[in-house]
Amino acid sequence: MPAQLATAVATVERWAATAPELGGDFTADSTAATAYWGRGTELLADLPDRPERTPEQQALARAVHTAGRRLRRGFVHRHGDRLHDELTDGGRALARLPELAYGAAELVPGLTPGRETVAAELTHSQPAKEGWEADQGVLFWGLLRSARSGGRIQRAMLRPTSRAQRLLPGFRRSGTADLGVVTLDRRGTAGHITVRNLSCLNAEDNTLAEDLETAVDLVLLDDDLKVGVVRGAPMTHPRYLDRRVFNAGINLTDLYHGRISLVDFLLRRELGYISKIIHGLDVTDPAEGPDPAVPEVREKPWIAAVDTFAIGGGMQLALAFDHVVADPAAYFSLPAVQEGIIPGAANFRLSRILGPRLARQVILGGRKIHATDPEARLLCDEVVETERIDAAVDAAADWLQAPSVVSNRRMLNLVDEPLGQFREYLARFALEQSERLYAEDVMEILERTWIKRGGRG
Incomplete structure (x- = not known):
């Protein structure tokens, strides 16, 4: 030496x-x-x-x-x-x-x-x-x-973001909001969020996290909306020209360039818009103090329309919805092990949804599940031809507005995803994922x- x-x-x-x-x-x-x-x-x-x-x-x-x-x-x-x-x-x-x-x-x-x-x-x-x-x-x-x-x-x-509160009056008047890579439109009593991160097939990054959380907040804050819908926009990429894409997972180009933030993306998406889709907005009066006995929460049912694929973060996001409509050509996958990282809260939710053996095949083995596979019935509620997706979403939005839906989904989530257990998972996730981001194998993969x-x- x-x-x-x-x-x-x-x-x-x-x-x-x-x-x-x-x-x-x-x-x-x-x-x-x-x-x-x-x-x-x-x-x-x-x-x-x-x-x-x-x-x-x-x-x-x-x-x-x-x-x-x-x-x-x-x-x-x-x-x-x-x-x-x-x-x-x-x-x-x-x-x-x-x-x-x-x-x-x-x-x-x-x-x-x-x-x-x-x-x-x-x-x-x-x-x-x-x-x-x-x-x-x-x-x-x-x-x-x-x-x-x-x-x-x-x-x-789980509180509304200041950006959403600032934009809410304008959205209530116009029924539309252009947030950047996300748009929101009121169609009847449904709030339709369209993801259009066109440069990267709707891959997720810091900007999308900001815009998507704002859109979710606006849906939950607007009293005229009873249901939220998320769908990808038609793409401009030559390979997928004019085809809708749900989500391509984490933006690997941004990750390579160091533009994916642990705080502003990886933790924010889990504790922010995904948690808000599942658990709703906390709108408790601050005067009730730091630990109110019964927080006031505003919840609504959510629908995802999955076109083409839900890769990585897209599949993670789809797991949070109450009703999922998929195109027959669509597939779901979690390639995080191949990328060297942890697929968000998928490890927390997937065994409950798919069963432990199939969950390991998807997370550890990289197995894709196609919408037409029998196992896809555990991930999506309807598989319909592309031209029928809008009608299927509208029909689901109608029945999800039944008065008892919010109470029943709240009780389901109380059992399926207790906030305390999710918090403990996220604590370990913060530690493990922050280490994986700088691991030598991840650097080599990038x-x-x-x-x-x-x-x-």
């Missing part, structure tokens, strides 16, 4: 051995931990940027991150509730994920990356990133695993995919 490298290894080992013992005092532990993390950041700064590191230097960087995250896990395990209280005035302020992530970075420096650090990371491709977002995964593991702070985060994420696609994006 070269002398310079040996010296660096010894320095990292000495630093790792100085990790403070955490006690019960939040302030004292914050001070000691911040000093330790600060020294770790200095050690990383002494190394070249990730793309220029030798394998030995990258191993050193991993050792620094591993030691730092070990202390972060201990800190949020011990002080997660106190941290959340400090950031939310004892839970009286309902803070969404970004407010918590960046508030924690200011309150306890080194615990999570600040805004400038994350903004700088987003300018690099995923293989070139340092991987600071993984520290955000540790933070949300610590906060979500607690029933108190985690439950308050769920409530905050590089190969990018080369195969000829560097388009």
